[in-house]
Amino acid sequence: MRLRNIPEAKGVVAESGYVIHPDMDEILTSETLFGRNLPLAVEIGMGKGGFILGMAAQHPETGFLGVERYESVLFKAIRKMEELDEAGTAPDNVRFYCVDAGLLPMHLAPESVDVLYLNFSDPWPKARHHKRRLTSREFLAVYEKFLKKGGRLEFKTDNEALFDFSLEEIGETPGWTLTDVTRDLHRDPVLSEGNVMTEYERKFSLLGSRICKLTAVREGGMMQEKV
Numbered sequence: 708m709r710l711r712n713i714p715e716a717k718g719v720v721a722e723s724g725y726v727i728h729p730d731m732d733e734i735l736t737s738e739t740l741f742g743r744n745l746p747l748a749v750e751i752g753m754g755k756g757g758f759i760l761g762m763a764a765q766h767p768e769t770g771f772l773g774v775e776r777y778e779s780v781l782f783k784a785i786r787k788m789e790e791l792d793e794a795g796t797a798p799d800n801v802r803f804y805c806v807d808a809g810l811l812p813m814h815l816a817p818e819s820v821d822v823l824y825l826n827f828s829d830p831w832p833k834a835r836h837h838k839r840r841l842t843s844r845e846f847l848a849v850y851e852k853f854l855k856k857g858g859r860l861e862f863k864t865d866n867e868a869l870f871d872f873s874l875e876e877i878g879e880t881p882g883w884t885l886t887d888v889t890r891d892l893h894r895d896p897v898l899s900e901g902n903v904m905t906e907y908e909r910k911f912s913l914l915g916s917r918i919c920k921l922t923a924v925r926e927g928g929m930m931q932e933k934v
C-alpha cells in the first residue's frame with residue numbers, strides 16, 4: 708500500500724475514542740473492549756476499515772478488533788466511523804488498535820479470539836521477505852498464541868502467488884486444517900454468501916481479478932460458529 712503522510716493522523720489516532728491504547732501489561736477481553744461478553748473477531752491489516760465496519764454491522768453479536776500498523780491508514784477508518792456516528796449508525800462493537808501484528812500476543816490472552824481475518828495482506832514478493840507475510844508459518848505461530856482451538860483464520864487475496872504460498876504454509880504447519888478454498892470467491896455461491904468486500908477487493912475485482920479465499924481452523928477444539 709502506498710502511504711501518504713497525513714500530518715494530523717498521529718493526533719487523531721491518539722485522541723480517538725474508537726482506538727484502544729492498552730497499557731504495557733493490559734490483557735484485552737471483549738468485556739474490557741466492549742463492556743460485554745461477545746465472541747471476538749480480529750482483523751489484521753484492516754486498512755481503511757471497509758471490511759470491519761461492514762462485518763460489525765452485519766454481526767452485531769460479535770466484537771471486532773481492527774488492527775492496523777500505520778496511523779495514516781487507520782486515520783481513514785476513524786474518519787469513516789465518525790461519519791457513521793454523525794449519521795447515528797456507528798456500530799458499537801468495533802475498536803481499532805494501531806500496532807504491528809507481531810505484538811498482539813502481549814495483549815490478547817491465550818484462546819481468546821474466535822476468528823481472525825487477513826484481507827489482501829501485503830505480498831512481500833521477495834523470497835527473503837517471506838517471514839513478513841502474514842500467512843507465513845512464523846505468523847501462524849503468533850496467531851496460535853491467542854486464537855481459540857477450533858477458531859478460524861480467513862484469508863482473501865487477489866495475489867495467486869501469495870495464495871499458493873499461504874496454502875503451502877498452512878498445509879505444512881501442524882495444528883492447522885484447511886477447510887475451504889476457492890480461487891473465484893465471487894462466483895462461488897456458497898463461500899460468497901455474506902461476503903463483505905474490502906477496499907482492495909472492490910478495486911481488484913473491478914479490474915477483473917479473481918479473488919481467492921481460504922479458511923483454516925486451528926485444531927484441537929470445537930469449531931467456532933461462523934461469524
Ligand SMILES: C[S@@+](CC[C@H](N)C(=O)[O-])C[C@H]1O[C@@H](n2cnc3c(N)ncnc32)[C@H](O)[C@@H]1O
Pocket residue numbers: 708751752753754755774775776777780806807808809826827828829905906907908
Ligand atoms: C494491502 S493493504 C490491504 C488493506 C485492507 N485489508 C483491504 O483489503 O482493503 C494491507 C494493510 O495491512 C497493513 N499491515 C501489513 N502488515 C501488518 C502488520 N504486520 N501488522 C499490522 N498491519 C499490517 C498495512 O499497513 C496495510 O494497511
